[in-house]
Amino acid sequence: MIRRWAADFALGMRLALGGGGARTALVRLTLTAVGVGLGVAVLLTASSVPNLLGARDDRASARALVPGAPAEGVDPVHAITRNDEFRGHGLQGYLVQLTGPRPPAAPGVDRLPEPGEVVLSPALAGLLRSPEGELLRPRFAGRVLGTIGDAGLTGPNELRFYVGSDTVAQQPDAALVSRFGYETSRRPLSSLELLLVVMGATTCLVPVFVFVVTSTRLAAAARDRRLAALRLVGADRGQVHRIAAGEALLGAFAGLLAGLALFQLIRVLVPRITVDAFRGGLFGTDVVPDWRLGVPALLALPVLACAAAVFALRQVVIEPLGVERRGTRTRRKLAWRLFPAVVGGALLLTGLGGDGADHPSVIVGVVFVLTAVPLVLPWVVERVAGLLGGGSPAWLLAVRRLQLDSATAARLVSGVAVVLTGSIALQGVYHRTESERPAPQEIRVLASYYATSVADGEAFTAAFHALPGLGDVPVRTRALIETASGERTSMVVEDCARLRAGAGIADCRDGDVYAATTRGSSVPEPGDHVWFAEVRRAARTAVPQWTVPAVHRVPAYGEDASELIVTPAALATASGVGLTVSATLPDADPDLVERVRNVVGWNGSVDSLGTGQDGTSALITRVLSVGSVLVLLFVAGSLLVAAWEQLRERRRSLAALAANGVGRGVLARSLVWQLVVPVAVAVLVAVPAGLALDWLVLTFVVHRPMSADVPAIALLTATAIAAVLFVTAMTLPALWRTTNLENLREE
Known part of the structure; x- marks a missing residue:
C-alpha cells in the first residue's frame, strides 16, 4: 500500500513538471513556487525575531558597565x-x-x-x-x-x-x-505591550498561510482536466486525490527551496537597512530562525498544501469524460464558516485579566477570529454577486464571471481582508496605548556642563554666550553640598552684579555668602566643613573640601532659589569643586544646538526635554509598523501572482472574446470590476470584524475601553484599496498579451 501511494505521489509530481506541455507546466510550477516561497521567507523571518532580539540584548548586556x-x-x-x-x-x-x-x-x-x-x-x-x-x-x-x-x-x-x-x-x-557585561535581564512587557505583540504577530502570519493555501490551488482548471484524463485510463478516485496531492507537494517543495533562497537574500540585505526603527540596524548573522517555531511551520506547509489540494476537490466531480463543478449549483453554507469566529470570540470573552494578553487562549482566539475572515468572505461575495444586475458590457462580463466563480475572486482578496482586519484591531490597541501615555511636556533644550572650578564654569559660560543668538540667555551655576552627617543643602553661585540687580543686595561684595531665610530648612553654620556631594561620591574623599565662611541672611532669591547663595570668590579656598552650569535654550536651529553640544563636550549633556517615549513601547510600535508595511507588500505581491495566473488560465476565453469584437478596453474595465467588487466586499467584512476584534481584546482581555482611531481606519482602508487597484494596473500588460489570437489554439 505504501509503495502504491508513493507511486501515486510520484506520478503527481511528474505531471506537475510536464502535464499540459513543458512550458506551461514550468510556468504553473514557478507561480506556485513563488507564492509558497514568499510565505516560507516570511515565516522564517518571523521565527527569527526571538533570536534577533535576544542576540541584540546579549551584546548590549555584554558591554554594560x-x-x-x-x-x-x-x-x-x-x-x-x-x-x-x-x-x-x-x-x-x-x-x-x-x-x-x-x-x-x-x-x-x-x-x-x-x-x-x-x-x-x-x-x-x-x-x-x-x-x-x-x-x-x-x-x-x-x-x-x-x-x-x-x-x-x-x-x-x-x-x-x-x-x-x-x-x-x-x-x-x-x-x-x-x-x-552582566547576565541579560529583560523587563516584562505590560498587558497592552503584550497585546500589541500578539496582534501584530497574528496579523502578519495569518495572511501568509492564507496565501500558501491559495498558491497550491493555482491552475486548478488545468489540473482537473489532467485528472479527468487519468480517470479515463483507469485511475480511481483515491488515486486521483493522491495524484493531486503529489502535484501540490512538488509545488510546496519548490516553494520551500525558493523560500530558503529568498531568506538567505534577506539575511544579506538586512545589514543595509538603515531606518531608525531598528536602532542601529540589524546583523544578518542574528537573523537565525528559532527551530521551535521555524521547523513546525516549514513541516506544516507541505501538509497544508496537500490538504488544500485535496479539499479543493470536494466541489468537483472528476469522471473519465470530463470535469463537473458543483459549486454553482449548491449555495455555500454559512454556519460552519462562522464556527472559528464563534470559538475565537468565546476564548476572548473569558476575560483573562490585566496580565493575560500572552495567555495561549488569547493568541488562539485572535488567530481564530482572523481565520474566520477568509472563510466568511466567499459566502458574502457569492451572495453579493447574486444580487448584481445589468449595466455596461464590462460590468456584465465582470458580474457573470463573479457569479460563475466567486470563490476565486474571494481567494484573491482574502489576504487583503485579513491584513485589514488585523491592522484595524492593532490600530485600536495602539491608539489605546498612546492615550494612556502621559501627555508630552513643553519641549525644551537643556544644556548642562559639569565644572570642576569656578574658572572652568566661567569659561563655559563665556563660550556659551559667544554662540550666535545666545548672548542674553541666562546661565545658572548650582551645586549640592553636604555635611559630615549627610545633610544636604542646595547652592547657587552668583556674581554681585546679578545679586544687586535681581535680589536687591546693594552691599554685596565678592566673597560673601548668603542664606535664604524663608526656605524652611537649615543651612551649614559658619565654620562647618562640607563636601561637594557629587565630588564626594565620585572621588570618595574623606577630607572636607570647603569651610563655610560667614553667612548673611537675605530673603529667598527667585522662584527656584537655592538655600545658599555664594559669590565666586567665596569658593577660592575650596579644595575641590563640583558645579553644574545649565541653561535652557530658546527655539534654535539644529546647527546651533550641535554647536552648543560641541561647547559642552563630554563634561555635560544637551537634552531635549518633553520628547521622551518608553523605549520598549516605541520599539514594538516601530517594528510592527515596518512589519505591517512588509506584509502589505507581501499581500500585494501574492495578489499579483494570483491575478497573473488567473489571466493565464483564462487566456483562451479572453482571446475568444477579443476575436468576437470585444475591445481590450472593455476587457480591462471588466478585469477592474472583477477585483473592485470583491475588494469592496472584503472591506465591508474586514472593517466590522476588525472593530469587533478590537472591542473583544480591549474590553475582555486587558479591561480597557474600546478605542477606535477613525482617521487611521480610513487610511488603512484606502491603502488596501489602492494596493488592489495598483495590482490591477500591473496586470493590464499581461491582459494585452492574453488577448492575442494565438491563444485560441488548443494546447
Missing part, C-alpha cells in the same frame, strides 16, 4: 555612560579613564583608549569622515585608535564610541569598573 570590587589581575577604569545626539541620531558610548596597564576587556575593542584617543564604531567613523559630520568632529578630536567590532555593537549602523579622558573620576555618576 559593572561597578564592583576590583578583580585580581585587572586595573579598574573610571567609566561613565554618555548619551549624545547629532541631528536626531542617537550616539551612545563610554568615557573611560585608565588606572593601570591592565584594564578590563570590553567586547569588540582591542584596547581601551587613553586620554586623547577614541575608539569608534564603523558607522560613526564613516559619519565623521563624511561632509555631514563636520559639526560632529570637534567632539571626537582625539586620535582614532580603532573601530568597535560586531561583538560590541547591537547593529552595524550603531553610532557608538569609547573616549579616553583624564577627568572621568571627578565627574558625577562615574563608576569604578573592573569588568564589562
Whole structure:
C-alpha cells in the first residue's frame, strides 16, 4: 500500500513538471513556487525575531558597565555612560579613564583608549569622515585608535564610541569598573505591550498561510482536466486525490527551496537597512530562525498544501469524460464558516485579566477570529454577486464571471481582508496605548556642563554666550553640598552684579555668602566643613573640601532659589569643586544646538526635554509598523501572482472574446470590476470584524475601553484599496498579451 501511494505521489509530481506541455507546466510550477516561497521567507523571518532580539540584548548586556570590587589581575577604569545626539541620531558610548596597564576587556575593542584617543564604531567613523559630520568632529578630536567590532555593537549602523579622558573620576555618576557585561535581564512587557505583540504577530502570519493555501490551488482548471484524463485510463478516485496531492507537494517543495533562497537574500540585505526603527540596524548573522517555531511551520506547509489540494476537490466531480463543478449549483453554507469566529470570540470573552494578553487562549482566539475572515468572505461575495444586475458590457462580463466563480475572486482578496482586519484591531490597541501615555511636556533644550572650578564654569559660560543668538540667555551655576552627617543643602553661585540687580543686595561684595531665610530648612553654620556631594561620591574623599565662611541672611532669591547663595570668590579656598552650569535654550536651529553640544563636550549633556517615549513601547510600535508595511507588500505581491495566473488560465476565453469584437478596453474595465467588487466586499467584512476584534481584546482581555482611531481606519482602508487597484494596473500588460489570437489554439 505504501509503495502504491508513493507511486501515486510520484506520478503527481511528474505531471506537475510536464502535464499540459513543458512550458506551461514550468510556468504553473514557478507561480506556485513563488507564492509558497514568499510565505516560507516570511515565516522564517518571523521565527527569527526571538533570536534577533535576544542576540541584540546579549551584546548590549555584554558591554554594560559593572561597578564592583576590583578583580585580581585587572586595573579598574573610571567609566561613565554618555548619551549624545547629532541631528536626531542617537550616539551612545563610554568615557573611560585608565588606572593601570591592565584594564578590563570590553567586547569588540582591542584596547581601551587613553586620554586623547577614541575608539569608534564603523558607522560613526564613516559619519565623521563624511561632509555631514563636520559639526560632529570637534567632539571626537582625539586620535582614532580603532573601530568597535560586531561583538560590541547591537547593529552595524550603531553610532557608538569609547573616549579616553583624564577627568572621568571627578565627574558625577562615574563608576569604578573592573569588568564589562552582566547576565541579560529583560523587563516584562505590560498587558497592552503584550497585546500589541500578539496582534501584530497574528496579523502578519495569518495572511501568509492564507496565501500558501491559495498558491497550491493555482491552475486548478488545468489540473482537473489532467485528472479527468487519468480517470479515463483507469485511475480511481483515491488515486486521483493522491495524484493531486503529489502535484501540490512538488509545488510546496519548490516553494520551500525558493523560500530558503529568498531568506538567505534577506539575511544579506538586512545589514543595509538603515531606518531608525531598528536602532542601529540589524546583523544578518542574528537573523537565525528559532527551530521551535521555524521547523513546525516549514513541516506544516507541505501538509497544508496537500490538504488544500485535496479539499479543493470536494466541489468537483472528476469522471473519465470530463470535469463537473458543483459549486454553482449548491449555495455555500454559512454556519460552519462562522464556527472559528464563534470559538475565537468565546476564548476572548473569558476575560483573562490585566496580565493575560500572552495567555495561549488569547493568541488562539485572535488567530481564530482572523481565520474566520477568509472563510466568511466567499459566502458574502457569492451572495453579493447574486444580487448584481445589468449595466455596461464590462460590468456584465465582470458580474457573470463573479457569479460563475466567486470563490476565486474571494481567494484573491482574502489576504487583503485579513491584513485589514488585523491592522484595524492593532490600530485600536495602539491608539489605546498612546492615550494612556502621559501627555508630552513643553519641549525644551537643556544644556548642562559639569565644572570642576569656578574658572572652568566661567569659561563655559563665556563660550556659551559667544554662540550666535545666545548672548542674553541666562546661565545658572548650582551645586549640592553636604555635611559630615549627610545633610544636604542646595547652592547657587552668583556674581554681585546679578545679586544687586535681581535680589536687591546693594552691599554685596565678592566673597560673601548668603542664606535664604524663608526656605524652611537649615543651612551649614559658619565654620562647618562640607563636601561637594557629587565630588564626594565620585572621588570618595574623606577630607572636607570647603569651610563655610560667614553667612548673611537675605530673603529667598527667585522662584527656584537655592538655600545658599555664594559669590565666586567665596569658593577660592575650596579644595575641590563640583558645579553644574545649565541653561535652557530658546527655539534654535539644529546647527546651533550641535554647536552648543560641541561647547559642552563630554563634561555635560544637551537634552531635549518633553520628547521622551518608553523605549520598549516605541520599539514594538516601530517594528510592527515596518512589519505591517512588509506584509502589505507581501499581500500585494501574492495578489499579483494570483491575478497573473488567473489571466493565464483564462487566456483562451479572453482571446475568444477579443476575436468576437470585444475591445481590450472593455476587457480591462471588466478585469477592474472583477477585483473592485470583491475588494469592496472584503472591506465591508474586514472593517466590522476588525472593530469587533478590537472591542473583544480591549474590553475582555486587558479591561480597557474600546478605542477606535477613525482617521487611521480610513487610511488603512484606502491603502488596501489602492494596493488592489495598483495590482490591477500591473496586470493590464499581461491582459494585452492574453488577448492575442494565438491563444485560441488548443494546447
